Amino acid sequence: MSDNVPMRDAPAELPEVEERSVDPTLPGAVRTHVVNEKPLQPRRPRRNPIRAIRSGTSQIVAVALKELRGRVRGRRAFVVLTFYLLFLGGFAWAWQLVAERAYVQNAALQGGSAAFASSLVGQEVFGALVLVETLLVVFLAPAFTSGAISLEREKQTLDMLAATPISSLAIVIGKLVSALAYVFLLIAASIPLTAIVFVFGGVGPDDVVRAYAVLVVSAIGLGSLGLFISALMQRTQGATVVTFFMVLFLTLGTMFGVLFWNTMSGVNSNSGFLTGSSGVGPIKGRAPEAFLWFNPFAAQYDVICGASDGYGGWCSRLNTVTNGAITVGSTRSGLIVPTIEPAVGVDDGSGVGGKFGGPVRVLPDQPVTVGRGGFAADPQPFGLRRDTFWPRSLQAWGVLSLVLILASIQLVSPTRRWRLLRRPARRFA
Amino acid sequence: MSDIVVTRGLMKRYPGTLAVAGLDLNVAEGEIFGLVGPNGAGKTTTLRILATLLRATSGDAEIAGIDVRRDPDDARRVLGFMPDVFGVYDDMKVWEYLDFFARCYGIPAARRRRMIGDLLDLVDLGDKRDAYVQGLSRGMQQRLCLAHTLVHDPQVLLLDEPASGLDPRARVELRELLRELRALGKTIVISSHILPELEELCTAVAIVDHGQVLAHGRVSDIERRLRFGAVLRVRILTGQDHEEARAHFAADPRVASATILDDGQIELGFRGDDEAAAQLLASAIGAGIRVTSFARAASDLEELFLQVTSGQARTEQVA
Numbered sequence A: 001m002s003d004n005v006p007m008r009d010a011p012a013e014l015p016e017v018e019e020r021s022v023d024p025t026l027p028g029a030v031r032t033h034v035v036n037e038k039p040l041q042p043r044r045p046r047r048n049p050i051r052a053i054r055s056g057t058s059q060i061v062a063v064a065l066k067e068l069r070g071r072v073r074g075r076r077a078f079v080v081l082t083f084y085l086l087f088l089g090g091f092a093w094a095w096q097l098v099a100e101r102a103y104v105q106n107a108a109l110q111g112g113s114a115a116f117a118s119s120l121v122g123q124e125v126f127g128a129l130v131l132v133e134t135l136l137v138v139f140l141a142p143a144f145t146s147g148a149i150s151l152e153r154e155k156q157t158l159d160m161l162a163a164t165p166i167s168s169l170a171i172v173i174g175k176l177v178s179a180l181a182y183v184f185l186l187i188a189a190s191i192p193l194t195a196i197v198f199v200f201g202g203v204g205p206d207d208v209v210r211a212y213a214v215l216v217v218s219a220i221g222l223g224s225l226g227l228f229i230s231a232l233m234q235r236t237q238g239a240t241v242v243t244f245f246m247v248l249f250l251t252l253g254t255m256f257g258v259l260f261w262n263t264m265s266g267v268n269s270n271s272g273f274l275t276g277s278s279g280v281g282p283i284k285g286r287a288p289e290a291f292l293w294f295n296p297f298a299a300q301y302d303v304i305c306g307a308s309d310g311y312g313g314w315c316s317r318l319n320t321v322t323n324g325a326i327t328v329g330s331t332r333s334g335l336i337v338p339t340i341e342p343a344v345g346v347d348d349g350s351g352v353g354g355k356f357g358g359p360v361r362v363l364p365d366q367p368v369t370v371g372r373g374g375f376a377a378d379p380q381p382f383g384l385r386r387d388t389f390w391p392r393s394l395q396a397w398g399v400l401s402l403v404l405i406l407a408s409i410q411l412v413s414p415t416r417r418w419r420l421l422r423r424p425a426r427r428f429a
Numbered sequence B: 001m002s003d004i005v006v007t008r009g010l011m012k013r014y015p016g017t018l019a020v021a022g023l024d025l026n027v028a029e030g031e032i033f034g035l036v037g038p039n040g041a042g043k044t045t046t047l048r049i050l051a052t053l054l055r056a057t058s059g060d061a062e063i064a065g066i067d068v069r070r071d072p073d074d075a076r077r078v079l080g081f082m083p084d085v086f087g088v089y090d091d092m093k094v095w096e097y098l099d100f101f102a103r104c105y106g107i108p109a110a111r112r113r114r115m116i117g118d119l120l121d122l123v124d125l126g127d128k129r130d131a132y133v134q135g136l137s138r139g140m141q142q143r144l145c146l147a148h149t150l151v152h153d154p155q156v157l158l159l160d161e162p163a164s165g166l167d168p169r170a171r172v173e174l175r176e177l178l179r180e181l182r183a184l185g186k187t188i189v190i191s192s193h194i195l196p197e198l199e200e201l202c203t204a205v206a207i208v209d210h211g212q213v214l215a216h217g218r219v220s221d222i223e224r225r226l227r228f229g230a231v232l233r234v235r236i237l238t239g240q241d242h243e244e245a246r247a248h249f250a251a252d253p254r255v256a257s258a259t260i261l262d263d264g265q266i267e268l269g270f271r272g273d274d275e276a277a278a279q280l281l282a283s284a285i286g287a288g289i290r291v292t293s294f295a296r297a298a299s300d301l302e303e304l305f306l307q308v309t310s311g312q313a314r315t316e317q318v319a
Helices: A049-072 A076-110 A114-145 A150-154 A158-162 A168-189 A205-232 A236-265 A296-307 A313-321 A389-412 B043-050 B072-078 B094-104 B109-122 B138-148 B168-183 B195-201 B219-227 B242-251 B274-286 B301-318
Strands: B003-014 B017-028 B032-036 B058-063 B079-082 B156-160 B187-192 B204-209 B212-217 B231-236 B255-260 B266-270 B291-296
Touching: A049 A168, A049 B094, A076 A114, A076 A168, A114 A168, A114 A205, A114 A236, A114 A296, A114 A313, A150 A158, A150 A205, A150 A236, A158 B079, A168 A205, A168 A389, A205 A236, A205 A296, A205 A389, A236 A296, A296 A313, A296 A389, B003 B043, B003 B187, B017 B043, B017 B187, B017 B204, B017 B212, B032 B043, B032 B168, B032 B195, B043 B058, B043 B156, B043 B187, B072 B079, B079 B138, B094 B109, B094 B138, B109 B138, B138 B168, B168 B187, B168 B195, B187 B195, B204 B219, B212 B219, B231 B242, B231 B274, B242 B255, B242 B266, B242 B274, B266 B274, B274 B291
Parallel strands: B032 B187, B032 B204, B079 B156, B156 B187
Antiparallel strands: B003 B017, B003 B058, B204 B212, B231 B266, B231 B291, B255 B266
16 A cells, blocks of 8 residues: 555544444444434344245245236237237137048048047147147247346346345246246136137047146246346347257257157157167167157147047157157057057057056067057157156256256355355455 | 444455455445545445445455345345446336335335335435336436435445436436435445545545555545645745745755746645645745745645555555
């Protein structure tokens, strides 16, 4: 320091303010009287879990309310909702016409009943609606959260927020809740529309519940992903771009990854079964199921194909698109009448049996035995038994969401960033 | 009177730079304390450490006896922070803005409503209650931002360059508002590089450069201390021999330099206090020099600041 630094003199007189007495024995808020009438804030309650939860909840409400006020203010939110429902309704109607034409023709050719054709139409419409809603969730959930934190940084409001006693947890959860609230509103508003499938039949209420479970969990997972990237990046533009590349990777990228793997390892493009000898290159065996855990479409396909016992139009469509690499159910052309009898089948270790069939013992890598219905036992999407893939996908999303939210909290916290990774502060010698 | 804001050897190292290099501050309760320094002096870093937004590399900082590093949550309850660059939320009304921050401090609903009205009156935005925040003028936003720091009735306000980007009228209004807040018992720490503003407002200042305090105390103290290291201007009756008078002054050991300016004034580089200056004047009059004016060169905070910061540069060269 330079030598012309004077020692600080205590100001002897402060004309406008009376001297206030301070109790030196109490650290912290020790004004014994204040000039204005408001009482002093109580100290933060410590080690009282109930009060901590209550104050945490009110902080989350504060953030969520603030976000929602901006989001639903004016007519925008309701205009979007209206157009969304109109689009969804129009799409369902168009798909119903297409399916009706196709299946009524087929049913007539095969001498099937109109009631059965109707159930197939119902399954088609269900698949169409659910996939469009999944598409919506896949794009909207991360879009609403990918600016949540970075926008506060850009607008220079995060500092003001961080200087209040609000916890990083409340900021992150509040942002997530408010962003997802609107997505959930869109999802919930589509439920009556989806219920139209019950008019046609072929889809059970449990299928609809499964589909909405996948939608909700995917929304939370993808919302958390957007939030994490938003907390990681400084700029909203960058965060949005990275988020959408991640979404593309999770949807298309994983699908092409599986396609590549299964093609190289020689998974039969017709049966979806591993033929063993036709593989080229070092890749052996079927692609790990985990590749597709974070693909919301894969989970939703599992639900859709499950509704149609693995034989619906949507199931074979995925098989066609992926050139057999991702096999969903039987790929036989034409109408397949489900059997009530237990089907017997063997595939590469995956389950068989479905809604109409009982549980069947399976032997790995044995020739396929054709069941009484005249078709191979119904492997579910990716050669799995019904209700085994989508629950695992949801569990994986649950774990990933938790990790992403915790990481976001660390990133939002101004002074506690990556405490585990930080070197201890060095003392200046 | 006790010190409500204290820092001891505060240091913040960024990769490649030392933003704050052992800063010692004492701010007494009830003061308006100015943190003055050029850009990059470490003012913002210091305030952000005090506001618990940054963690100091080393050193201690206390607000109202609370260690900001150890108990950031407690510290946040006794301080209000206004950053140098701040934004406002879109799609938000003025009262909602304050309501949001009041909720962040966990203030109960019944008190929030009354408090928001009081605060809006205080910052003169009472009629803007239902206006959208982004539609307010810059000065109004600044006052609203100041109001948000007050929702929890903090003891200490940390204001980082609150007057930047304001027109003169808005600055005057802000200054009046800060005086009002001081009258309400708040201690205000304010940083600025706009010096004349602080000169009128602050009861004490610290001049900061390169992350260190160069001078610390009341404005008048610093001035008094530095002034006679500075310049005296002497005007003598026209017709007198200026050169003779100059020689007389130059003969005094406390006069480092004596020059005749173009306008006839004699400028003296003088080392000494008021007493010494009075002696010098008496001796000049005794020697028959007819002095019409004997005054210190007008020294405002800005000049002071330049003196002090250039002094720092010199000591650095020596070191």
